[in-house]
């Protein structure tokens with residue numbers, strides 16, 4: 001169904017007036033309709049609003065890629081930096097002014113390919129930055145090439161015979177490097193994510209939020225909404241997120257449990 005100009009204008013007006021979206025900027029997101037990033041943004045906005053964070057004390061440092069556009073869509077300070085370098089820049093921002101709440105926002109291509117070498121150092125320095133890793137296993141902005149998290153066999157226009165490389169597991173990497181707050185979250189569940197994001201923001205140290213998301217435009221086979229929805233599930237009730245060994249063993253066995261995987265205050 002086609003939306004008329006009048007109906008669209010009314011919708012935009014409603015969005016702008018909505019309390020829940022108060023941190024959204026005047027620029028509406030340019031992500032494809034149905035992109036998982038909308039759900040991630042909603043959870044993050046809810047958390048910011050519920051914590052009562054002042055917009056002028058928030059800095060979003062974003063990388064290159066569709067996720068990197070995030071800085072434009074929020075009413076806060078933003079730095080759109082070069083490919084893969086969001087973590088060192090976010091570190092600098094936080095060191096220069098510890099009063100700020102700093103988010104580093106980027107995709108799996110940005111953070112786990114060209115930028116992957118920064119993650120262990122970010123973890124060992126444990127600077128109080130919140131890393132939002134949007135993982136849809138696709139280089140979306142450059143039209144759907146495989147990424148470091150693409151499953152084996154993933155076919156794209158640039159790899160017609162299928163991916164032959166073992167995918168990286170960002171949650172496991174963060175745990176093995178010694179991260180003190182690790183959450184794995186599903187983009188389609190902003191309500192559940194809000195409480196966890198709030199906890200991560202309050203954590204005094206580096207927090208990583210590994211979001212499983214869908215690229216509806218370029219991936220019709222692997223991380224589709226249906227595939228994710230049918231597989232994600234909460235952590236078991238007996239799960240102990242204060243036990244690192246338990247967390248690592250769990251992540252090795254279960255790729256789709258969502259929640260706070262590890263937290264060490």
Ligand code: SF4
Nearest residue numbers: 032035066140215216
């Ligand atoms: S190309 Fe994919 S990741 Fe990029 S905005 Fe569109 S759906 Fe989202």
